[in-house]
Amino acid sequence: MSDQTFYVTTPIYYVNDAPHIGHGYTTVMGDIITRWHRQRGEDVWYLTGTDEHGQKVLRKAEANGVSPQEWVDKLVEEEWKPLLETIDVANDDFIRTTEQRHLEGSQAFWQDLHQRDAVYKGSFSGWYSVGSEEFVGDDDVADGEGDDEGFKVSTLDGSRVEHMTEENYFFRLSDYQQKLLDFYEANPTFIQPESARNEVISFVSRGLKDLSISRSTFDWGIGVPWDDKHVMYVWVEALLNYVTAIGYGSDPDRFEKIWPANIHIVGKDIARFHAVIWPAMLMAAGQPVPHQVFAHGWLLVGGQKMSKSKANGIRPDEIVGTFGSDAYRYYFARALTFGSDGSISWEDISARYHAELANGFGNLASRVAAMIGKYFDGTLPAPGARTDAETVVIDTVAEAVRDADAAIEAVAPQDALAAIWRIVDGLNGYITEQAPWKVAKEDPDGDRLATILNTTAEGLRVLAVLLNPVMPKACAALWDALGAEGALGALADQRIDAVAAWDQLPAGTTITKPPSLFPRIEVAE
Template identity: 65%
Template sequence: MPKAFYVTTPIYYVNDAPHIGHAYTTVATDFIARWHRQRQEDVWFLTGTDEHGEKVMRTAEANGVTPQEWADRLVDTAWKPVLETIDASNDDFIRTTEPRHVARVQDFIQHLYDAGEIFEGTYEGYYCVACEEYKLPGDLVEGTGEYEGQLLCSIHGRPVEKLSETNYFFRMSAYTERLLEFYEQNPDFVQPESARNEVLGFVRQGLQDLSISRSTFDWGVPVPWDDAHVIYVWFDALLNYATAAGYGADPEKYQSTWPADIHFVGKDILRFHAVIWPAMLMAAGEPLPKKVFAHGWLLVGGEKMSKSKLTGIAPAQIIDTFGSDAFRYYFLRAIAFGNDGSFSWEDIAARYQAELANGLGNLASRVAAMVGRYFDGVLPAPGPSTPAEDALAAVAAKAAQDAEAAVDRVAPHEALAAVWTLVEAANGYITEQQPWAVAKDESQRERLATILYSSAEALRALAVLLNPVMPKATAKLWESLGAEKALGALAAQPVADAGRWGQLVPGAEVTKGDALFPRLDLAADGQ
């Protein structure tokens, strides 16, 4: 059985409802999954929620419910619904409170304990509950204002707690050299380059042994040989990527799925995925994932998107105005993937009007309307090509080729920039060829047919290339072109073949439906 292309979002912490920072990661992961499906690959796309730990326990207590009740409420009312809102196509959703996960986590840690990889010791140091992370002195900043005299987490800007606990430790220090050797032999394991450099710099300082249990609260997976302890939430959570793939329970599924091809993560959880996780797998003798890609933060007013700082924006707030396709397009196109990016209502509105409504939407509307007006809604057979058609076909071929290469680089923004060259070329082609003027000369009927067929062909290529980005709009476009009868389902069209010219079959029924991207009265929407 061939191995599936296995891609994951980070395991999301369930202490609060998702904001657009979470949706951004999920949309990027979904785009990569959909693109690989249109390469006719077997794809497995995982997302889910991390539900243990001190932060969830405290949040539940503050809301007067048990941690399990809190997690259930958030998953059912927020996390799963947002996947539908953004049109995510995940194949599985794992919760770290599920028996299929808990039992395998206990098996994993017992295996490491039996192998001498875990020992009992005392942890004295700092801990950020918001990060659920043990902090080194270099991770902290001096507080000012209301936090004067306190040490703060550099990510959350909140005071850290000083811990002194007898815990169990993973001998992570023993994996410093093995990890460095692995990074050297696999230079693409951590991407982009800035993330790789951060990881190398951290590991070269020498790793410390990692406290992997807590004994001061009980909301977590019990340590199997000592039920006075629960497993450290990240040691538990990271294993979701393996347990969901069948680790320890379904050898056939595990064999055909693991290792993951890409873990997508935010840069603030890079060390967990690029240092701790591979060290855990090395200790267990399991294959390591092929790539960890850390994207940047979404910023609002210059600050990282955060519920605790009240900068979090719910995806539905944007989608209610612009639609899910525009939401997906904007976050994949407007931000160089891997870098920090800023969100603003003004920017998404400008891109919606210029690129979607006036660019792609207007192109589709014009072509369908002219086929309806001049050929009674039947796609005409083209006549001989001129250099203008050859040039348009060349743009389509290059757009498909460049987009494929960009996806392999995990650069969705570059893939969309490549595809948009065809949107611009097709609009320019229609403007230059002036089919409305050609239609006035009956002797130019064949030329008119060539212009409109070529314009429709450009739309066919765009529907295929943009389907992983905007599945609803491209489904409407595919239907408008009458393409399914001859070519089959849109999702079955190979992206690599999108630029091959001349696939539409003359005689297809072309219909002008509702606008793909209706013009918006943003003033009325209060934006």
């Protein structure tokens, strides 16, 4: 196994308001992927955090009559950090761009760019979107309509733009057009999915202009190290969190062990920053480029992209409060194709909860434990001779484990869960076909009943391990009910590459009926 750390990041989220379900989606998907790699036994580092500088935050704080630092401190502690607990995220670090380590690392990176002649002073005159903290070219500006009548808006995201003229520092992005195109060709999986890759290549092929990377008309940001009249452009500063959090400029040994990142998980609307500007900055600084930028799609509610302005945003705690964090995590990993836009609804969440979790997985665990309790006094029986029916179960499990592991490697959690659910469906079908309740009546002294229930218990053991990255609370309860902690050790120590090996639960293990993993819920219409 490589000594290199498997490093996954989310974007750092812009702290101008409370988090919505889109933030939760990105963070949970990264968490599932990193938990799976931990279950493989790999050294993993999972980073998330908050982006706290920029003109939008400054204006929001002023509108609320507080300093920008007070504003971001309140939101981070009351909204953003609690989100991680709500959706049960096991991140290894949380970076804030107002932290000293980020300030020092960012200035060290800028100093490296400066020494390599990658930046120069110039003047910028053009359009700027405070809402998206983005410079917008003339070709992407149009007259606003409706509520935006009388304003200019960005055709990229519909945000209002303002015309500004100020002295800035520029990054020589134009020098990297061909270098980036060559890099994309040599590394076809760098930007995924394919739709995002095609858009990025098309954008770069049209030509790159040097990028304004500082602001000089306000001071809420990190100062340019050699010029205290300028602060870093918030997007450029934010991208640096991926290296400042792991020791850039302060701990070279740690930085070398963790960098480059294996996967930057981002929304597709910010793929360009991560797949164009960020690799160019790293190339300019002489640093390795991340292995992959994966851009997921938008969440759609009622056919529209979720947004605060449309009042169709859903807070993660609303769903978790009704269905629980495990069901929240499962739904977004199973129901949506990661990388594509996906529609969500309360009706679909409820339907999947009851059909797949309560009636599928939860009922399977309950009925197996209940039958072992009824027929074997809660003690796992030793299996007798296996038939073709057991061979089918064992083969189904082995194939599903291989397919699920490959799907996680391809950053396709929905395919991983589809593979795992073949085990759930297979075990439910196996119980129906084998009818252990009939066997108990017709052949109470034979070993067929023991074989059936031992097989299903082994299947549940496999499911507890495979689903632990997705539904850690339910799987911990199942692991406990199977008596597996005492027999096999901690759930976190079970390895994906060994999970399909059969006969791991020893005969004689005490099996208890777990509390209802997914109780039925009455959802108000």
